[in-house]
Amino acid sequence: MNAIETRGLTKHYGDFTLDNLNLTLPSGCIMGLVGENGAGKTTAIRLLLGLTRPDGGSATVLGAPVGPDMRAVKEDLGVVLDDVGYPAGLTARQMGKVLAAAYENWDTGLYESYLRDMNVPTDKKFSELSRGNKMKLGIAGALSHRAKLLILDEPTGGLDPVVRDEVVDIFGQFTRDPACSILISSHIVSDLERLCDYIAFLHKGKLLLCEEKDRLLEEYGVLQCDRAALEALAPGAVLGKRLTPYSVEALVRRDAVPAGAELRPVTIEELFVLLVKEDMR
Amino acid sequence: MKAILLADLYGSRKNLYIYIPLAMAFMALAISTAATVTSLTFALCASAGAGMLPVVSMGSAEASHWDRYAQTLPGGKAQAVNARFLEALAVAGALWVYGTALFCAKAALGGWTWAEARFLAAFVPAICLLSSSLCLGAVCRLGWARGNIFFCVTICLVGASGAVSSLLGVSDAGLGNFAGSAAVLALPVAAGAFFGAVWLLSARWYEKREL
Numbered sequence: 001m002n003a004i005e006t007r008g009l010t011k012h013y014g015d016f017t018l019d020n021l022n023l024t025l026p027s028g029c030i031m032g033l034v035g036e037n038g039a040g041k042t043t044a045i046r047l048l049l050g051l052t053r054p055d056g057g058s059a060t061v062l063g064a065p066v067g068p069d070m071r072a073v074k075e076d077l078g079v080v081l082d083d084v085g086y087p088a089g090l091t092a093r094q095m096g097k098v099l100a101a102a103y104e105n106w107d108t109g110l111y112e113s114y115l116r117d118m119n120v121p122t123d124k125k126f127s128e129l130s131r132g133n134k135m136k137l138g139i140a141g142a143l144s145h146r147a148k149l150l151i152l153d154e155p156t157g158g159l160d161p162v163v164r165d166e167v168v169d170i171f172g173q174f175t176r177d178p179a180c181s182i183l184i185s186s187h188i189v190s191d192l193e194r195l196c197d198y199i200a201f202l203h204k205g206k207l208l209l210c211e212e213k214d215r216l217l218e219e220y221g222v223l224q225c226d227r228a229a230l231e232a233l234a235p236g237a238v239l240g241k242r243l244t245p246y247s248v249e250a251l252v253r254r255d256a257v258p259a260g261a262e263l264r265p266v267t268i269e270e271l272f273v274l275l276v277k278e279d280m281r
Numbered sequence: 282m283k284a285i286l287l288a289d290l291y292g293s294r295k296n297l298y299i300y301i302p303l304a305m306a307f308m309a310l311a312i313s314t315a316a317t318v319t320s321l322t323f324a325l326c327a328s329a330g331a332g333m334l335p336v337v338s339m340g341s342a343e344a345s346h347w348d349r350y351a352q353t354l355p356g357g358k359a360q361a362v363n364a365r366f367l368e369a370l371a372v373a374g375a376l377w378v379y380g381t382a383l384f385c386a387k388a389a390l391g392g393w394t395w396a397e398a399r400f401l402a403a404f405v406p407a408i409c410l411l412s413s414s415l416c417l418g419a420v421c422r423l424g425w426a427r428g429n430i431f432f433c434v435t436i437c438l439v440g441a442s443g444a445v446s447s448l449l450g451v452s453d454a455g456l457g458n459f460a461g462s463a464a465v466l467a468l469p470v471a472a473g474a475f476f477g478a479v480w481l482l483s484a485r486w487y488e489k490r491e492l
Contacts, residue, residue, distance in 0.1 A: 049353050052491050068488060074355040085350030087342065089292045098291070102284035102354040127345075 001063050003027045003149050003181035004048060008057035011043055018043045018205045020057070025198065028178040030171070032192030032213075033185035034272050035202035041185040042082060044202070045153045048183070049079060062149055075104060078142030078150040082157070084134045088127035092120055092137050096144075103145035114140035118166065131158035139167060143174065150174065152184040156191050164188070168195050189269040199268055203276050213268065220271060221263030223250045233257060240274030251275070285351055285364040289338040296337050304331040304376060312383045312401065328405050329439040331376050332413035335368035336420060336432055343425040349492040359484040362421055366480045369413035373406040380405050403465045407472035412439070414479040421483035424490065 004025040011018045018040040025031045035041045046052040048059055050066050059066040064073045086095050092115055100106040115122055118136040126134065135158055142150055150171070156164045168191050174180055186192055192199065193213070200210040209216075220239070223230075230238065230248050237256030242249040251274040254263060307327035342348040342361070351361055384398050412435050419431035 051349060051352055069357055071355055071357060074353065077353065079350070079353040081346070081350060081353075083346050085346035087288050087292045087347040088345040089295065089341070090288060094291045098284045098288045099354075101287050102356070104355075 001027055002060070003029070004031075004059070004061055004183055006044075006048070006057065006059040009044070009047055009054050009059055010056035011047060011052060012055050013043070016040070016043075016205055018047070021047075021207055023200055023207070023210055025181055025183055027181050028175060029197040030175055030182040030184065030195055031198040031200060031210075032189075032196035032268075033183065033200050033202060034187075034189055034192060034268070035185070036276065037187075038204075039202040040205040041202055042153055043205075045081075045151055045183070045185060048151060049077075075145075076148040078145065078147030080135070080138040080142045080150075080152045080155045082153040084126075084138035086126045086134075086137065086141075088125065090126050091124060092122045092126075092140075095126065095137065095141065099141050099145070105146045107144050107146065111140055111144035114143060114170075118163065132160060132163060135159055136163065136167070139170070143170065148180055150180075150182040150184070152182065154186055155184065156186055156188050164191060171195055189267075189272060193268040201272055201275060208275050216268070216271060217265060219254060220251055220266045221254045221257075222266050222270065223252045223257060223261060223263055224248070225250070225261075240277055242274060242277070282356060282360040282364045282367075284354055284356075285361055286368070288347065288351075289335070289342075289364065289368060292341055293334060293338050296334060300330055300334050303327075305379060308376065308380050308405070309383060312380065324401055324405055325408055325439050328373075328376060328408035329412040329435060331372045332369060332409040332411075333416065333432065333436070334372050335365040335413055336416040338368065339365050339417065339420050340425040340429060340432070343420075352492060358488050362417075362480070362484045362487045365417055366414070366476075366483070369410065369417065369476070372413070373409035376409055377402065377406045399465060403468045407468040410469075410472040410476040414476040418479040418483050418486075421490075422486040 002024050004023060006021050006023045009018065009021040009023075016038065021040075021044055023031070023044075033041045033044065043052065047054050048061055048066060050068060050070050061070070062073050062076055064070060087098075090098065096108060096111050096115075099111070100108060114120075115137070118140065120133050120136050120140065121129065124133075126137070129137065135155060139152075139155055142152070152171075156167055159167060171182055171184070172195060175182060182195075184192065184195070196213050198210065199213050199216060201208040211219075223233075224247055227248055230241065230250055233250075233252065234256050237252050238250045239253070240251040251266060251271060252263070257263065304327045307323045307330065310323040339348075339361075342351070348361060352358055380401055384401070416428070416431045416435055420428035422428065
């Protein structure tokens with residue numbers, strides 16, 4: 001069973017359209033949703049959570065169609081929204097009691113251990129916590145009811161590198177269970193590169209590509225050459241390029257460049273930046 | 282829904298410290314001056330003030346985006362609406378119980394009539410239900426940012442009602458007659474029906490809203 005499946009999901013907002021989104025996240029995998037500000041990541045997540053009605057297409061989450069009544073599915077969903085969204089006047093301890101009342105499988109011991117491990121103050125009001133602590137509290141809340149799918153909107157934003165590293169480890173441990181999956185959106189592509197099995201690139205509401213990360217890294221490379229060599233390449237081989245005063249760095253398909261050409265491995269961040277720049281040309 | 286009720290209870294503690302003593306003080310004043318124009322004004326203040334508690338909870342939830350997060354918890358979208366209307370019922374009930382207790386205390390000391398008791402017993406929950414349902418309906422339909430005008434208008438209406446009733450020359454005797462009539466009992470029935478209708482509509486409106 002796929003944890004998430006969308007078919008032609010579309011949403012219009014004034015001058016923005018999330019257009020024909022087709023994603024498939026198999027169970028037990030982590031998918032990273034990458035995109036610049038306003039690319040449609042949050043809209044996609046809100047559609048998957050049923051917070052927003054689509055204008056077209058359909059989606060299933062843990063096998064159930066997304067709609068106004070996702071009662072059974074929500075028991076198995078752990079969610080962190082970009083602004084977390086806990087009540088301003090509640091402390092972490094009180095929030096634990098609120099979430100315990102919401103979820104049948106809530107594990108208070110696990111919640112408290114996450115708070116302890118991540119050094120979240122338990123008696124401070126949510127509104128008084130730093131952005132990083134708010135996010136850590138949100139992550140503890142999402143992980144403490146033994147969810148099968150985590151949907152995370154920018155969960156590492158505002159965290160310092162040490163905590164980010166710990167959080168990424170926690171997400172990694174979560175998916176050791178083959179029934180558990182994660183959809184995570186982030187600007188911090190290095191975290192996604194470390195964590196994800198699948199990468200989906202969104203740009204201006206369109207899905208540029210969605211593939212297995214290892215396959216992407218195998219399929220594409222960076223060729224450093226001069227302009228003449230670049231122009232000699234087969235049409236369609238170059239997906240993006242960066243011009244420097246002395247040479248050209250081009251994102252190329254490995255199978256489309258002549259044998260012997262020296263390619264260096266591409267990072268997910270480079271892949272994204274070069275694809276987006278090419279699209280903007 | 283239990284989670285939303287609990288969050289509202291924790292979150293509105295500060296408001297409870299303000300609204301409950303105020304409502305209790307106004308009720309005590311209303312009962313001590315039973316069935317006069319002043320009594321009417323005090324009872325209005327107590328009822329409408331207490332009725333605003335769930336409205337304020339809903340507004341705070343929207344401001345902190347808790348309304349959005351709450352939709353990701355198990356349970357349908359209507360649970361946020363149901364929780365706030367239940368809170369309004371609880372507040373109206375609590376105010377009624379408090380009013381009744383004060384009447385009993387006053388009865389023990391003597392100096393009250395059945396008409397006065399009936400008037401306040403009917404009037405207090407009716408105004409509480411009317412004011413809270415009006416504001417909750419507006420917030421469910423329009424959101425707090427636009428719906429809070431109803432909150433402000435209700436509060437202003439309550440404040441102005443005393444002055445208006447005095448200006449219109451509502452006499453103690455006239456109010457006493459109304460209090461004595463059986464028609465006063467229709468007040469909570471009408472308010473209950475209005476409250477129920479707005480509850481149903483609010484659930485529908487809230488379902489359609491994108492949070």
